[in-house]
Amino acid sequence: MxxxxxxxxxxxxxxxxxxxxxxxxxxxxxxxxxxxxxxxxxxxxxxxxxxxxxxxxxxPPIEVVENDLYNSDPYDTELMSDEVLEKVKNKEPISVVKIxxxxxxxxxxxxxxxxxxxxxxxxxxxxxxxxxxxxxxxxxxxxxxxxxxxxxxxxxxxxxxxxxxxxxxxxxxxxxxxxxxxxxxxxxxxxxxxxxxxxxxxxxxxxxxxxxKTLKEPHLRVKIVQQRELFEKNPKEFNAKYQEEQEKTRERIVNARKILKTVQIKYELLEKISQVCSDLNVDGLRGDMVTSRAAKALVAFENRTEVTPKDIFRVITLCLRHRLRKDPLQTIDSGFLVQDAFKKVFDIN
Missing domain, CATH: 3.40.50.300 (P-loop containing nucleotide triphosphate hydrolases)
Incomplete structure (x- = not known):
């Protein structure tokens, strides 16, 4: 074949x-x-x-130990199977491949x-x-x-x-x-x-x-249908059209992972995130932590190093809306409650 x-x-x-x-x-x-x-x-x-x-x-592809059933990382002991860890400790050679x-x-x-x-x-x-x-x-x-x-x-x-x-x-x-x-x-x-x-x-x-949600705009629905038809007709040609854009985004992800640790978020912004969570009666601290992490990841993706209130606004609904439900029969907030709480705390009209 x-x-x-x-x-x-x-x-x-x-x-x-x-x-x-x-x-x-x-x-x-x-x-x-x-x-x-x-x-x-x-x-x-x-x-x-x-x-x-x-x-x-x-x-991007990842490096793994060849023929290992756990996709062990050849360089990080936290991501190695016992067998690979044993080999590393005994200084035995290991074969590395990209997958x-x-x-x-x-x-x-x-x-x-x-x-x-x-x-x-x-x-x-x-x-x-x-x-x-x-x-x-x-x-x-x-x-x-x-x-x-x-x-x-x-x-x-x-x-x-x-x-x-x-x-x-x-x-x-x-x-x-x-x-x-x-x-x-x-x-x-x-x-x-x-x-x-x-x-x-x-x-x-x-x-x-x-x-x-299902898109309502007719021109967007038509575009989706056309895109799908073009892909099914000639997937190789269709993929080639987006190759450059895909590669740029891949590079942005790789770069974001590298600079993530350098991204800063001011204490007063962290305090305001916690205030929003408190006002919304969010249980635990998971919502606070996830919002902070997501905002930092967004900043890294955009190749910046400082989180702004605008960055937090872009991610906070995604991080908190599902934490407002106390009753299993209650529906999940579409985002209005979170956005209202954000605007009050951050004093944005």
Whole structure:
């Protein structure tokens, strides 16, 4: 089989019309994964899956240890499997290769064993070895884990995913045997609000919440249809048209990751963010931290080093709107409450 038939074309991220809220949330999370992932809620057929898959094509490749099941980082001990860590400690040579940033789709019917991995108890007892079959969390290490219809997933499984995404580790325990491996990934969930929301306790643990709606403007709808038709007709030619723009955005992401640590946010702005959270009665401190991180990532993406109130305004709705729900039956604020609170605290008319 020749290479051409094997080649899989992905709809380019920079060609996607509208859905700015979602695109911004995704880019900020790949710049700073500590933001904590994105929950995307929107109508059917609004291109949620298309945009997420297009994002991966925008990311630079990563260096991994060859033939390692956990995409181990050859230089960071925190992102290495036990086997690779052992080799590094013993100064054994390791082979390094570059791969595309992993993007793992979690199927709706996945079991906990499929997600976390399984321990072969028989082999462990008879041979005295920790016989472990890695799951999807191992494959997603240093990449993206995408869960479509996350609101239909079992709450316990969502909890497991959020725990791993937050800690960067996955621990599997069976019959007194415990296995731990790195599982640092960006968790992206999507769903249709008509099929129900996540419980507020789980929703709060997603860093950002993007709402996407079906576009109403006829000229934009026509443009989307035309774009899709052109892509399906000749994907290679269509991708070539956006190659330069894709490359520029990729470079901006790489640069933003480098300068992120140098971005400053003044104390009085942090105080005002906390005041907004307090006025909105947001539980815990997650909202304060995520807003600060998202604003810094936005500034880094725009190649600046100082956060302004305008930067905070651009991200605060995405960071707080899903934290206002106290009652599972309550709908998520579209943004008016957060924006009103921001304007009062920041004294903007």
């Amino acid at each position: 020749n290479k051409k038939t094997n080649e899989r074309h992905v709809f380019p991220f920079m060609s996607i019309v509208g859905q700015e809220e979602m695109k911004l949330s995704l880019i900020l999370n790949v710049i700073d994964p500590k933001i904590g992932g994105v929950m995307i809620m929107g109508d059917r057929g609004t291109g949620k899956s298309t945009i997420v898959r297009a994002l991966v094509d925008l990311l 595309k940033t992993p993007m793992i789709d979690l199927p709706l019917g996945a079991t906990e064993d499929r997600v976390c991995g399984t321990i072969d108890i028989e082999k462990a007892i008879s041979e005295g070895k920790k016989a472990f079959e890695p799951g999807l969390l191992a494959q997603a290490n240093r990449g993206i884990l995408y869960v479509d219809e996350v609101n239909l997933l079992d709450d316990h499984l969502v909890d497991v995913l959020l725990d791993s995404a937050a800690s960067g580790w996955n621990t599997v325990e069976r019959e007194g045997i415990s296995i731990c491996h790195p599982a640092k990934f960006i968790l992206i969930g999507s769903g249709n609000p008509e099929e129900g929301e996540l419980r507020p306790q789980l929703l709060d643990r997603f860093g950002m919440h993007a709402q996407i």
